[in-house]
Amino acid sequence: MEERVKQIKQQLSGHSYKLTPQREATVRVLLENEQDHLSAEDVYLLVKDKSPEIGLATVYRTLELLSDLSIIHKLNFGDGVTRYEFRAEDAEHHHHHLICLHCGAVDEITDDWLGPIEKRVETEFDFQIIDHRLTFHGICYRCKGQVKDPKKLIGSKVT
Amino acid sequence: MEERVKQIKQQLSGHSYKLTPQREATVRVLLENEQDHLSAEDVYLLVKDKSPEIGLATVYRTLELLSDLSIIHKLNFGDGVTRYEFRAEDAEHHHHHLICLHCGAVDEITDDWLGPIEKRVETEFDFQIIDHRLTFHGICYRCKGQVKDPKKLIGSKVT
């Protein structure tokens, strides 16, 4: 935790940004909820618990800054808000998500399964991949059997 | 074109919805721009050319309706607006997109390359896939060589 904070501090100062108290509070909230996919509002409320004086705009600015530096990732699961999650230090690419259309759970595939497909994309389309997003929408193991007509669930979903 | 309209009319009436003149005008705009990825505003402006009396709310309602019936798909490419495209009649799943971070072009992989990966997801995660979204972000063949530091482009992108 402390090392992560220190590491991020260095990433920031490497780009001439300071790890202000507000930014550090935001970073800590993100680290403490690393497995979740928090919205800006979520982060704001959590940060406020510890630093009640922080402003919403600062949270948005911090998330944007961290995103610009590729320290965190912006996600969109089609529910109208941008969500944020830490980018794994070692991971070259973004991990994959499994979104349950019944309960809303977001599970993760942390391995990158797209290697062979990316090869095909690069050769067949002459497209230089920098990152990817892969999301599966369906029924999670928890909800299995609770859904009569799964096909009906997909309509109107985004992303 | 006319067959597609007729087919959609049947899909609507199958769910007790009417293909009103406003809905038909919206459907025709979508069909005439099938290769694009139009936003609601885009659709609205295009429909207005032919049916100036149409309201923005009606366009939103029609897109939502078509989306509910899985006649069109909602997309999010991270630019803040929902985009819409026809769902290929035969395609079981959504096709893949290649988004150029330099010029913004959106190309498509119309074949479904995810078969083997979906098998793994279903068995390893006990997750019943209904649909998927796969997007590659990078540099398209047109922009190759025009970008000095491609990694820099990814920061702050969503989806």
Added chain:
DNA sequence: CAATTAATTGATAAAAACTCTCACATTATA
């Protein structure tokens, strides 16, 4: 250290995209 400059913040206004409301119009049903 004092003065100046730059970076950052909080509050709030504003923008953007989308949704809701409701009176009116159109269509279906009896």
Added chain:
DNA sequence: TATAATGTGAGAGTTTTTATCAATTAATTG
């Protein structure tokens, strides 16, 4: 035709995000 149901347009309202700006804090200069 009467009656009910469905659909529409205009605009108000909501939600999320961004822009503005005066005030605070930090860095730099002399």
